[in-house]
Amino acid sequence: MSEGGRIQKDDLKSVLLLVIMFISVIGGREIGNFYSSFRDISNLKVFFEVQEEELSRYLRNTVDGIETDLKIGYSVASLRVDTSEDLVTTTPDYIKRWIIGVTVSPITVNQPEASNVELEMLVEDQLVDQDTYEYPKEKISYIGLRDKSIQIEIDDTELLRQLVSEAAETYAGEVKVEFRGRVHVHLLFLDTWLPFQVSRHTLVSIPRLQYIDSEWQSMSGENIETIEAGSSGYIGLDVSNPTRIHSLQEEMVCEFFKDGSDEPVTSVIKEVNMPPLNTGQYVFQFSFTEPGVYRYRIQSGGRTIVEASDSRTIVVD
Structure with a gap:
């Protein structure tokens, strides 16, 4: 080669x-x-x-x-x-x-x-x-x-x-x-x-705050059944949020009625926010000038939480 x-x-x-x-x-x-x-x-x-x-x-x-x-x-x-x-x-x-x-x-x-x-x-x-x-x-x-x-x-x-x-x-x-x-x-x-x-x-359904209790209370936080005309107090509303991860927000309206009348004397609107697995108290302040027996109704989102006929009464002297 x-x-x-x-x-x-x-x-x-x-x-x-x-x-x-x-x-x-x-x-x-x-x-x-x-x-x-x-x-x-x-x-x-x-x-x-x-x-x-x-x-x-x-x-x-x-x-x-x-x-x-x-x-x-x-x-x-x-x-x-x-x-x-x-x-x-x-x-x-x-x-x-x-x-x-x-x-x-x-x-x-x-x-x-x-x-x-x-x-x-x-x-x-x-x-x-x-x-x-x-x-x-x-x-x-x-x-x-x-x-x-x-x-x-x-x-x-x-x-x-x-x-x-x-x-x-x-x-x-x-x-x-x-x-x-x-x-x-x-x-x-x-x-x-x-x-x-x-x-x-x-x-699977619309979540709602759960009603626990409500009371007429003085400004010092004591439960009351009577109050003087012109004095201030509030409705203490206890509610809970039983959900485990969802925070709930509701607009609640508290209407005050005098016995014998179907029209509310006054009303208070409150924005209620609550984290999951929690309870709390929210207040609706009032002051009545006329003596008499008063009741309240609490509503939220089209549902009645406390009906006036079922609410506790307070006597204004």
Whole structure:
């Protein structure tokens, strides 16, 4: 073989060696990136979202015997994500790795996919449904929710009706519902199950402050049955907010009546605000100039809390 032929053969070997080295480096980097991404994904959680309004609609329809779907959404997210806003502002580590890799040099971005969902539904800490919902694999975004409608099969609707009814009566229309389970997540040929757990305190009826008691009281805070004309006092109204997470606000009107008249002598409007799981007293001040027997009526939002005929009386001398 001539010297020129040997040179060409050596050059070809060098080129092939460079190609093999290049492929090995790129392939190794891709494989390393792939397994690193899968490790990152395995340490994440599923952000599971169900709107309170949607859950309220579902519970009311189900209790009424109407078959209905429940709309949910979920995504693979960082452990720090607790709200839909966090989903946008908190970037998972595997996404940061992709961004850095794409910026430095081109790499293949493998987007995770999700399929089946294992779901448990608890109402007031009692299990009412447990099932696996099968879905085909579908790519899942880290900044958006994968929307699904699921038909939850409640075997014991009477138990559900009882739980919802008792909770609504105890907590002013508020019902605690918890969802927990796992989502099957895939990254090419690897897969894992990521957990989720979320609680909602949804309202199945309009929440109202609960009436406790009311009294005629002097300005020093003592309960009274008589008062001198021209002196000031107030109605002390005790109410509670039995809900567990909802603050309540109501506009209350206290009307004062003199026996023998259907028209109020005067009225006082009070804006009542109360945090959850709390009780408080609100006052409606009065001062009567004419002697006689007086009563009061308290109303809020179209409902009568204390009727005048049922209220305590005070004698003005």
